[in-house]
Amino acid sequence: MPTLVHEFAWPDRVVIGTIGVPGARTFYLQVRTGKQIVSIALEKQQSAELAEKIDDILDQLGTIEGNPFSVPAGTPVELVDNDQLETVEEQFRTGAMSLGWDPATAQIVIEAYPIIEIDADAGEIPDVDDAEVPEMLLVRMPVGTARAFAKRTREIVGAGRPACPLCGYPVDPEGHVCTLPEA
Numbered sequence: 001m002p003t004l005v006h007e008f009a010w011p012d013r014v015v016i017g018t019i020g021v022p023g024a025r026t027f028y029l030q031v032r033t034g035k036q037i038v039s040i041a042l043e044k045q046q047s048a049e050l051a052e053k054i055d056d057i058l059d060q061l062g063t064i065e066g067n068p069f070s071v072p073a074g075t076p077v078e079l080v081d082n083d084q085l086e087t088v089e090e091q092f093r094t095g096a097m098s099l100g101w102d103p104a105t106a107q108i109v110i111e112a113y114p115i116i117e118i119d120a121d122a123g124e125i126p127d128v129d130d131a132e133v134p135e136m137l138l139v140r141m142p143v144g145t146a147r148a149f150a151k152r153t154r155e156i157v158g159a160g161r162p163a164c165p166l167c168g169y170p171v172d173p174e175g176h177v178c179t180l181p182e183a
Helices: 044-062 143-158
Strands: 004-008 013-019 026-033 036-042 090-102 107-114 135-142
Touching: 004 026, 004 036, 013 044, 013 143, 026 044, 026 135, 036 044, 036 107, 044 090, 044 107, 044 143, 090 135, 107 143, 135 143
Parallel strands: 004 135, 036 090
Antiparallel strands: 013 026, 026 036, 090 107, 107 135
């Protein structure tokens, strides 16, 4: 069965957003072009890592003499997107992701694949490279959009529960019992 590729070459919108309250949020990468919308679930840490790596790539590209790709140092104001997610119908839960740069189009490229279920009763672990992937998300976004995406993502990730200043674990609204390791 061929892989269904949800491809967005120049999306109208690409954002990370959440549904739920801090401590019980589900993170989504949502992409839209026209009426085509795809939403995939991912973990908070995947979201944070994605934003960090996008900024790393853009920062490196910005240091190339003459900045030939016009990489903005900051987020272009006109590209800031603080709107809520649009209607969410989860396409899949993200397992593996890859991030790259396409110099031919001057775009950041994100590939996301669903979690691959492993049959524990089969007795062997399948080779992930040979596993059939039913679908994937392929997003290409220009540098300004990528910078705005990373900024919003960091803000969304940071809007969760505050960390305990002593142990670093999240503090729930009901309270927190700090369990400091003994010295």
